[in-house]
Amino acid sequence: MTSLGQELAASQALSEPQTLPTEGGQKRELWRFWFLISFFAALIAMIASALLTHQALRLGYTRPAGLPHQGESPRGSVVDRNGALLVADRYFYEISVNPTHLKTDADRRALADALEKMAGVPAAQTLELLRQYADRYFLRLAPAVELEIGHRILAEQQRLAQEGGAHPLLHLNLTPAPQRYYPEGPLAAHVVGFTALVGDAVWRRGVAGVEGYYESFLRQRNGVGLTGKATATFASLPSSLHRYLPSPAGRDLVLTIDRGVQWIAEEELRRALELYRATAGTIIVMDPWTGEVLAMANAPAFDPNRIAEADPAALLNPAVGTQYEPGSVFKIITAAAALDTGVVTPTQKLTDTGSIAVGQRLILNSDRAGYGQVDMSEALARSLNVISAQWALLLGERRFYQYVDRFGFGKVTEIDLAGEIYGAVRKPGHERWSLSDLGTNSFGQGLAVTPIQMVNATAAIANGGKLMRPYVVKARILDGQVQFTEPTVLGVAIQPETAKTLTDILVSVVERGNQAAGVAGYRVAGKSGTAQIPGEQGYEEDDTIVTFVGYAPADDPRFVVLVKLERPDPSISRWAGYTAAPTFAQVTRRLLQYYNIPPDEIRLGAEQ
Missing domain, CATH: 3.30.70.2110 (Alpha-Beta Plaits)
Structure with missing residues (x-):
């Protein structure tokens, strides 16, 4: 796990340093x-x-x-949402x-x-x-x-x-x-997965991605059927899906992944790793209204056609299978809880003296400064740890962790990919929990999330408060029948009014504190976070994990984007506002063009 925090007689996390503006049988x-x-x-x-x-x-x-x-049992093919072939049998x-x-x-x-x-x-x-x-x-x-x-x-x-x-x-x-043949090579490798001989198995098995998660469905021999009523016939599907389907196995998957969006995400991730000399990274693009994952890019990646040559460490999907302390991006969860319960209003000002004692820890702002009377917009724009801790204290431990749970942290999102982990959240009653955890958790320290949890929680704000189950398979096809994945609401995180208010605040955060994440002509909502990495002797001095998560257009989000970079070169910048934020902006700019979304002035003017 990682975090921004510093221990004096107490511990604190790094927020963005900002002086405005910054940051079956044998028969075949x-x-x-x-x-x-x-x-x-x-x-x-x-x-x-x-x-x-x-x-x-x-x-x-x-x-x-x-x-x-007998020869190895054929497996079904996998295509993207538009019919581009991603996996097939050769x-x-x-x-x-x-x-x-x-x-x-x-x-x-x-x-x-x-x-x-x-x-x-x-x-x-x-x-x-x-x-x-x-x-x-x-x-x-x-x-x-x-x-x-x-x-x-x-x-x-x-x-x-x-x-x-x-x-x-x-x-x-x-x-x-x-x-198995993967025509696109490394593209979406962690989503697609791969097959391999496992243990004493005679036949190859899917062990990662959708190859692993849908192993029992994809195998022709002894494969499972559809788990419900088919909703369409194959003939009714768009013609673009007919090019490579149905496969000889007759068991196929249509992904939510858009090859074009995936390409953009992977290209911008490679560019960011090179530009900021980061060691690894993840970019996820999601439809907030349905939970569909449009892209999931990780680096380092691998070529599933050459799995024997891959670094074993690169085979794990970090978007769902690794956890990290998120840092200040988690402040949007604390803010959402404070607004939704009414313990804080958008314009209510709290006093920032630059430090606050919570339990046995002294919490400081990253720049050691105090900013006096600040409202929520300014507190988030300046990424003030002291104010975030005050929100958590006003909420109290019961309500704070209730909202942490509502947003899906500390449990799996139920995404249909092999290898998802829970993350880690200590709650009251845990032998190691103390009141100081309430303060540090409020700004993303002392708890751990997965990238898919963080982007999914943000999507709940973007869509008006509903926590969706993220998924990567749009449809399963068996013997000419099609079963679509229905969007699933896991719960209500916050009320629609709260989500709208917080969106406006997050737009202000981008405009005032994270201008590098902005896209000209569009209102963009989001928040950055920088987290130090713990070592044997405590938190490392300069190495960080940086994150930016946001959505656009803010009034009617078409997508949510999370950018996470590990260990950017501190001689360039160790801060999310100067690394993850501009990467988010570049991805968002290209997605707005890809989806042909007009600038707000034109789009909103046409709607009136």
Whole structure:
């Protein structure tokens, strides 16, 4: 976990330093003819033809009982919300043989030489295997060769059989073998996930992303069905989804991810890491009204086509699987609770003396200064820890943690991605909780969140107070039937009036304290946060995690964006207002253009 905090005789967190303005069974399912369309029609025809040829050339051989061998079960395809292909099966041939059919070493050598000539499999390797496992009934010689090579071998087998010969090549078995292919490479890798052999498993399993979460659905063999009434037929879906669907497996996913938005998020994240020399980062874009995740970018990332070459640490999805102390972005939750309960009004001023004792800790503002009488807008714009702590004290521990819970912290969001964790919130009654936690938690220290929790909580403010369940699968397709994911309200975090008031305040925060997050022509709402990183000897002096979270257009949000950067170079800036905020602005600017959203003056004028 990380936080901005400093320990003197007490602890404090860093806020933005601001002097305004700053900051199943073994039988295969029959493939239905009407599925054989478009991209896969020719492929399936070739495979069917090859299988028939293969069976005709088996020379009366029957596999011994107890030694069945089937190719790996096909898996469904995955496309983005507009039909762009993100995951599919590519078909190869697995080459195997029954070594007991090769009676002499000359036969083994002839087969090895022929396989090297036709498929490039080293003859020495094949010969060694055939000699070593001469008493076996099954031996895999090549796990995956291109279809063209397989067809060449099948054609040669057919020629030899027609000539009435007894060439050892006739003993080869070719089995269609699907393997996962990710056409976009690293794009959305943490959302898509990957497959791998797990433990003693014979078949690959989905172990991350939607590949992992929807493993039981995507597998053709023994796959689960739709968990409810189908809401549409495949034919009723937009034509853009027909290009790559349905797949041969007949079990497919349509994601909420927009490839274009994902591209923007990943490009701007790469740019930010380079510009601020940060070590890692996350950008999430969400539709606040539905909970649909439009983009989820992380760096470092990986190429699921080359999973064996990936850094194991990069395989974890930090957007859902890592926690951190959020710092001052959490002040928007404290402010929301204070406004919603009425313990503070938007214009009510509290006195900031620059320090306040809460429990056994002395809380200070990051610049050690006091600003006198300040209202909520100024307190958030200046990111004052002292005022945030006062809001929490006015709320009291019961109400404060009630709202922390309402906004979804300390529990999973229920997003449909493998590997989500809870975060960490100590509450009254916990053996390690003390009154000082109430003060420090108010500005994002001493508790931990995940990026998906933080962006989802902010979305609840953007949409008028409803905490939604975030999700990445828009629809599941099975045998021509479609089941859409329905937006789910997990609870009401705050009242609509509170959300509107807080939105106006957060617009002021951007205009007065986080101008780098602004986009000309649009009202943007948001807040920055900087958090120090704890080490063995306490918080590190300069290393920080910076976050900015906000939404636009403020009056009718189309998206919520969270930017999180880890360890920006302190010689450039360690503050969110100078790193995460401008990155947020660039992402938001491009999204407004991508969605063709006119500037407020034009858009609102046209609505009147």
